[in-house]
Amino acid sequence: MKIKIVNRSAHALPAYETIASAGMDLRANNEEPVVINSLERALIPTGLYIELPDGYEAQIRPRSGLAARHGLTILNSPGTIDADYRGEIRVILVNLSKEPFTVNRGERIAQMIISRHETAEWVEVETLNETERGAGGFGHTGVH
Numbered sequence: 001m002k003i004k005i006v007n008r009s010a011h012a013l014p015a016y017e018t019i020a021s022a023g024m025d026l027r028a029n030n031e032e033p034v035v036i037n038s039l040e041r042a043l044i045p046t047g048l049y050i051e052l053p054d055g056y057e058a059q060i061r062p063r064s065g066l067a068a069r070h071g072l073t074i075l076n077s078p079g080t081i082d083a084d085y086r087g088e089i090r091v092i093l094v095n096l097s098k099e100p101f102t103v104n105r106g107e108r109i110a111q112m113i114i115s116r117h118e119t120a121e122w123v124e125v126e127t128l129n130e131t132e133r134g135a136g137g138f139g140h141t142g143v144h
Contacts, residue, residue, distance in 0.1 A: 001053075003114065008088075009047025011106055023061060023111030026091060034103040036095040041075050044091045044103055052083040052114070059113045060091055066109070071097030074110060081112075 007013055014024035028034075029047035036042045052058060060079035066072040075092040091110045095101050103109060 001114070003053075004051040006049040007047065008049070011047070014048070014112060023113045025063070025108040026060070026089065026110045026112055028091075028103050028105055028107045028109045030103060030105055033105070035100050036072070036093060036103065037100045038095055038098050041092055041094040042103065044093055044109055046089045046091065046109075048089045049086060050081065050089065051086065052081070054083050055116055055119075056083055057081060057115055057117050058089075059115055060089070061111050061113060063108060063111055070099075070101050071095060072101055072109075078113075 005013060009027065009029040011027045011029065014026055016024055026046050026048070029045045034042050034044060050058060058081035060074060060077075060081065062073040062077055072093055072095055075094040079092065081089060089112075093103065093109060
């Protein structure tokens with residue numbers, strides 16, 4: 001699939017790191033280092049702009065290494081970039097650790113996955129088909 005991209009960052013285009021990778025790493029394109037203190041968030045620019053085809057979205061997800069080592073994750077995970085959005089891709093990072101984290105220019109801060117989606121059409125009815133689960137919610141099976 002070919003996707004139009006404008007790269008106004010100081011970095012190479014996002015790329016798949018291995019042949020079976022689902023996501024491409026996004027890099028911070030901030031002019032100055034950004035310190036994110038414990039329980040604070042920051043909007044980090046990437047310098048990237050994309051034009052997705054209709055029926056697709058770009059999902060912005062956390063990087064597992066940053067989450068495991070530094071408690072850094074994405075606040076609205078996964079973030080969604082719609083096909084009609086033309087602004088800069090920016091990432092909302094949150095620091096869930098007790099230590100400040102500094103985001104330096106060029107640092108890999110998130111991963112982006114391109115995904116197909118369906119457009120739903122509601123069919124309003126009076127009842128729904130029964131299932132074994134029914135209305136059971138979280139923990140309804142009693143299995144821990």
